[in-house]
Amino acid sequence: MAMNASSGRQRHVLQGTKMTNQVAAVVAHGFGQPNNERLGSDACGVGVHLSTPQSPYSTALLAKADALPGEERHMMLCRIIMGRAERVEAGSVQHHPSSEEFDSGMMPSLDKPAAALR
Numbered sequence: 001m002a003m004n005a006s007s008g009r010q011r012h013v014l015q016g017t018k019m020t021n022q023v024a025a026v027v028a029h030g031f032g033q034p035n036n037e038r039l040g041s042d043a044c045g046v047g048v049h050l051s052t053p054q055s056p057y058s059t060a061l062l063a064k065a066d067a068l069p070g071e072e073r074h075m076m077l078c079r080i081i082m083g084r085a086e087r088v089e090a091g092s093v094q095h096h097p098s099s100e101e102f103d104s105g106m107m108p109s110l111d112k113p114a115a116a117l118r
Contacts, residue, residue, distance in 0.1 A: 009082045013050035014075045016063030023076055038062050044088040045105055046095035050078070082106075 015031070017023060025032075031050075036043035039061060043049065051059040056075065063073035083103030088094055097103060 011080055011082050012053055013078050013080055014053060014056055014059040015048075015050050015078055016059040016061065017074050017076050023074075026076065026078075035062050041091050043092075044090050044094075045092045047105075050080070053077070 015026070016035075017026070031048040034047050035049055036046050039049060039058065042058070049058065049062060051057075051062075059075050060073060063075060084101060085104050085106045086098060086102040088105035094105065097105070
């Protein structure tokens, strides 16, 4: 069954991004490239890490510095459909849901997530 706005939990999240070309690429093609390597041991698996508006610090770490004076960083506010989420621990190397029961991962908790993993 395909997820859509009426069948999944919608959530606002932030993604750290380089403004040049990346915003247009996400709009046109969706999130594609993993960004977990920039979080090091704080990453909760391999994939695209997003943060909640209440936890913007990890998104700031993920934002690539533009080649502009002052090292500007950008955050893109997105609305996503989470689907069925499972808890994923920091430092995990998990790169897909642990079973067909889940679509995505969250950390540190499902009730009050700080980050989402696609």
